[in-house]
Amino acid sequence: MVTSSAPNHDRASALKKFDDTKAGVKGLLDAGVTEVRTIFHRPAQDTEDFSVVTDPAKFTFPVIDLQGVHEGSVQRKEIVEKIRDASETWGFFEVINHGIPLSVLEEMKDGVRRFHEQDPELKKEFYTRDLKRNVVYLSNFDLYSAPATNWRDTIPFLMASDPPKPEEIPATSRDIVMDYSEDVMRLGYLLLELLSEALGLSPNYLKDIDCAKGLLILGHYYPACPQPELTLGTSKHADSDFLTVLLQDHIGGLQVLHQNQWIDIPRSPGALVVNIGDLLLASSILLCFL
Template sequence: MSTLTLNMNSMSLNDSNYSKEEEVTKLKNAKATVKHMMDSGLTQVPKIFTNQTELWQDESVETYNRDLKVPVIDLRGFEGEGKRRKQIVAEILDASKTWGIFKVVGHGVPKESINDMLEGVKKFNEQPMELKTEYYSHDPTKKVRYHLSINPISFDPVWKDTFSAHYEDQPVEDSEAFVPSICRKEMSDYVTYATELKETLSELMSEALGLRSDYLRTSGCIEARKLVSHYSPPCPDPSLTMSTSKHSDPFFLTFLVQNNINGLQAHHENQWIDVTFEDDAILVVIGDLLQLITNDVFKSTVHRVVPSTEGPRLSSGAFFLPSTKNHSRIYGPIKELYEHNNGAPVYRETSFIEYIKTFPRRGPCGYKTLSKFWV
C-alpha cells in the first residue's frame, strides 16, 4: 500500500500515459482507501481522482445560487386529521413536485442518535487498517462492505471512503449482528428511528398524492433499509476532484444526515444550491423510482458533494428500497394518479432489478435513466 501511495503521489497530473481501468484495479487489489493514502503521506490529489471535466463540471448555462434555500418542513402536529396535518401534506406535495428534496425537522429522530451514528462512522473509519480489512469489498451483494468509493457512472474514484450495511426488511435486531461491534448499536438505533420516520413520511406522501394513507407503505417499494455512510478526509485541492459526482438516486426514498462540514449541493432550476444541515434536520431525497411510480408528480433531484480542505466530512444515507424478494416485482405509474387527470402513463412498467441494471455504468455524471423508460 505504501508503494502504491508513493507512486500515485509522484505521478504528474498531466501524465496521460496510464489506463484508468488498470489504475482502478490496482486500487481495488491494494484495498486502497482515501484515508489510508492520506495517512501514508499523500500530499496531492492523484491523477486517477481527477475527473474528466465534462463528466462533472457545470455546463456554461448552469449557475450557482447562494440565496435559494431547500424547503424546510416541520412535522410537529402531523398526528390526527386536522388543519395542521393538511398544511404539512400540502408542503410535502409542493416540495416533492418542485424540488424533489426537502428537509424535515420535528421528525422524532433524537439528535443524539444522529450524532452517535455519525460518531460510529468516524470510529469505524479511524481504526487501524488491519481491523477494517475483513470488510473491504467492492461486491454489492455483500451485506456489509467497506471500500474506496468509485463512481459507477464515470468509473472515477471519488474523494471519500464508504461503509454500508444492508438491513433488508427484517427487525433490526435480527440483522444487526453482521455490523462491526464498534458502531453496531449506534447504527442499529438510528436505523430503527429512521424506519419509524419512513412510516410517518410514507403516510403523508401518500396523502399528498391523493391516495390512501397506507398506499406507499403497502406497495412493497420501501421495505428494505440500506445505511450507506461516507468518510471524506480533508482534500489537498478540492478543485481537482469530487466527493460525489452529480447524480440522482435510483431508489425510491433516501434520508441524508451529516456532520458540520458542508459540501452537498442540489440542482434546482439549472442552479446549484448549497444544502446545509442546521440542528437535527434530516434531508429527504426523492429517488428516480418514486418519480416513475408517481408518473412525474414527484421529481427526483440531481445532487453532488464537493470536497473540502476541512475534515473529515461524515455523512450517512438511509436508502429505502424493495426487499430482495421484491426485486423482480413489477412497478409502474400509479393508475389512480394519471386516470384522475384523464392522462396516460409517462413510463412503462419495470422491476427494481431491471432499473438498477439499466442505471448507467459509464457516461456523463448526472445522466438520468428515467428517459429510457418513457412510454
C-alpha cells in the first residue's frame, strides 16, 4: 500500500489547491489525470485492521420484507421481531416492499448524477464549506482533517426540519429531491415506529423525542478511478445518526463490519439499507438497562 510521506505543509498546500478548483474529484478526471494524487492515498492500516470475508455463505445479511406491516398485528409482530434481531446482531438491515416506488429511487440516483455531471461552472455556484447552508456542494466534509481524502464528491440537501426553498435546490435535481424527501420521511416514520416497538415502547416513542425531526440527503458521487487500489470512495467510519437509509447505486461496493470482517451488502433492485446509527444504538442499550 502506498502512503504519503510528504511534509504536512506540502499536504496542506495540495489540499488547498484541490479545494480552490471547486471542481471536486470529477474535475480531476475532466482535466485528464491518469494517476491518483498523494492526498487520496489511504493509509496502510486501513487494510490491516480487519479482513474481508472469504466465505459469503458464512453470513446472511438481514433482509426484511415490510409487506403487510399495516395489515394486522401478526404480520407486524413478525416484522418487529426481525428488526429487533437485525438491530441487535448487525446494526444494519435491508428493507424491501417499503412503499417507495422503484421509479422514484432510480430518478433520485439520476438526479444526483445530473448535478455532478453538468457544466462545472454551474456546479461551482453551489460549492462551499459553509455547512450551515441547506444545500452544499463540496468534496469531502473533512478534507483538511482526514488522513486521506476520499475519491468522492457530495451534494447534501438539508430537507428537514427547516427545508430549503425550491429555488435553492439545483434545477437538475429539484423535483426529485422534493418528492424523494416526502417518501423517505414516511418510511422513516414507519421504521422509527417499528424500532420503538422492538424496544417494547409505544410506537410513537422515538418520534416523540424528535428522532424524526431532521432529514439530510447526501448525494454522493464516485467518479471512475484510474488507480482504485490506492484510494477509497468512502473510508471506514461509524455513523452517529439516529437512523440512516442508504440508497445504493448499481455498482454496489458497500460493506459493513460484522464480527471483525468486512461483508458485502447484497444488491437488490429497489431495496434500501438501514443503519440504526450509534446514537440510536446507545439509546437502545440505555433503555434495556432502565
